[in-house]
Amino acid sequence: MIKSNKTEQCNYLIRLATDRIDHSFPCNQDQQLIFFTPGEEISTQPDFLKGHGTYVDQQGILRASVAGPLEKVNKLISVKPYKTRYQGEIGDVVIGRITEVQRKRWKVDTNAKLDSALLLSSVNLPGGELRRRSVEDEQSMRRYLQEGDLICAEVQSIFADGSLSLHTRVLKYGKLSQGIMLKVSPALIKRQKTHFHNLTNGACLILGNNGYVWIGANFTDVDRSDGGFTQDLSRVRQENREVCARLRNCILGLAKSNILLSDTSVTYAYEESMKYNIRELLQPEVQLDVALLTHQRLVL
């Protein structure tokens, strides 16, 4: 690896393609993973139940319809595609961005096949009132949530066409304030009991199941009693900013090396990255180094 011999003050680094590094590294395979490509034969036995990602052709042979590893649960065979859009499940925590304001609902982009819907009846009104939604509420929807706003919500139900219905009824959900939003592949988010993490370094991290990750910059407990619609726009302190930037670079580095994101992996990566300064974390060699060290700590 040819590391640049420039000092920290250098603002410009142009690398050559021959210096390109591979971000994937081998790790121990616990189980034998069998990969299939579209059209490949899985099995000819007729008593398997076909799940997602498979189809049966005219001769009765079970074939894969997407590219990915095989998942077998008793008699159910399915092929999980390697890279997909987020498939919602009820109870998932997602982070979304408002794309449209419609009558009685907002359309939210959650990295799914279709835009999710946030119904007016599924949000808490500002002031925390509990009442039937009126016509004035419909007309002032834009005052609560506008196009471009980020929200944290939970999947309430799934419509017939596959799109999700979200709700922010619990006080910990709602409009997100200052911070950084990142997009990673949904497959990299580990399913855990809770997706809201207040890390030891003080940052507030939300790992949405849909692949959107939120690093919150306001470290004090946000007062959410008014329905979570007010935003704190005051200046964030420099130390908090540095923590957020470091977290951001670590998460992007982990995502590049396909390491599952969870609060433990992110915390380990953060600790391992302390020996570099934040700017250096943007370089591919450093990212690979941090990812390797994190992986080692996770495996132990």
Place this chain on the structure above:
Amino acid sequence: MAEIPLSLAEKTFILHGIDADFRNDGRSRTHYRCMELETKLMDQVHGSARLRIGNTDVLVGVKVEIDTPYPDSPGDGKLEFFVDCSANATPSFEGRGGENLANEISNVLALAYQSPDAMDLTQLSILPHKKCWKLFVDILILECGGNLFDAVAIAVKAALYSTEIPKVKCATLDGGEADIALSDDTYESVKLDTTNFPILVSLYKIGDSCVVDPTSEEEMCSSASIVISVMPNGRISSIVKMGYGSVHPTTLSKTLDMGTKVGIELNNEIISALKREDELGLNREIIGFLR
């Protein structure tokens, strides 16, 4: 550029960060992201280069052809830029969607290379009044992740640096008709004099300060940007203001000073990177899109 809507809080966070000279990813205002450059990656063209900054990916190919010079500049060759925003980059570029952006980029490039100080077109002349070389510089935007102008300009400079024009063995006027003989050896070629080729530095005004190399999110927070074309000797060959906002004259002066400094250093870095690539020799492994 693909528009990413941002919430007011995100914009405020970015704004305050840039004010404190500490951006979302830890860079300072004058820090570029890591760039990757490769030249001569394509076989069918006379010069090529590919540049990646962050999520932006630009591919440039240079082809030379023989043409008749313009009647009012008989001793000059021709240089034409053409930008294509591929639908690969974002669905909004499909069909004629990317046309406005493509026109802007090619116009700014044409302006930057227009002065004889920057590009001396007489080096492209074969027989004045009769034959000259015409360089077609075709730029393909494969991925759009912010800061397109800078990426395109650096890739163009690298591609022109790597361009090999076939050597003209003899060029004579035979009874009013031009008779040109090119060298048989395909490796015998002439390189362009790229010492003064400019690069574009775009400075985006966010809040009260200017940044270079913004990410797409930072671009959304900016109301105006100044694109300066800086030559290696520090001279400016074109300035265009982009964006829908206005700037104060003192801000403009400060921005231009910052841009010139950045441009000179970046130019030096590009030349040294291209020289490093040359040192790897003719048998260098061409990576291109593999790995």
Place this chain on the structure above:
Amino acid sequence: MPNDSKRINGPDATVPYSIYTNLNSESSELLIKNQLQFRVDKRKHNEFRKMFIRIGVVSQAKGSAYVEMGQTRVICSVFDPREIPNKAQYSTQGELFCEFKFAPFASCKRKGHQQDAEEKEYSLIMQRALEPAVCRHEFPNFQVDIYALVLDNDGSALSTAIMAASLALANASVPMFGIVTAVTVVIYDDLFIIDPTYKEEALCLKTIKKLKPVNHGIIMQAMLSQHDQISEFFLTGSMDINFVNSSIDILSKTSNEIYPVLQEALRKSILKMIKKKNQQEK
């Protein structure tokens, strides 16, 4: 030049006759400087040409203006806000659509009927110069059309067009933050020449390649003088950074001098309209 398939075009293989005359012979650097030292119309270097402005010339347009700077003549029309075609998303700001065109007979070399790359570029520059001045939040989701036509091009066509456009916008009662003034300056070596003619522009765009590069080029600056804000800055050529900074000062000062002229022209046109209305009522 793009071919217009709907019209009958002239023969393709034509060439302007000027290449055969001695008017375009290669000038040495000294000659260029001498030619620029004494301007043909006996103006000083920092003097701009006398302006003639008439507002409300096009009856069918909501607002219009005709501006003459010496021999450069530009007419501009502005039309009512209309819905933006092909726009699905809601936006809180209105848009400006500018079209800049040289008449085919306006310059030395005949231009086609369709916009070529240079005119498209000037249209974009004009749009960017006027956008900061217009109160776009007053007509969200609508677009205002501005069409500028250069009837005669004797230098500084773009800056004249921008001024004509801002007067036409004012005449059309489009809410604005201020009037945009635009100035062009040409630089050669250490000379700053304000409001150049076509010949002066052409001289400053070329230079002989020498050991020491010579400052040369054109700068166009559009400004909102009342707020001291530059709305568009357009430079082409090859210059030192210090020169550029000093030209910004010169351009800003000249803009401040031009602004009262535009203001006065607008005032006169309003007074005329009021008088006409009073007469009609009688």
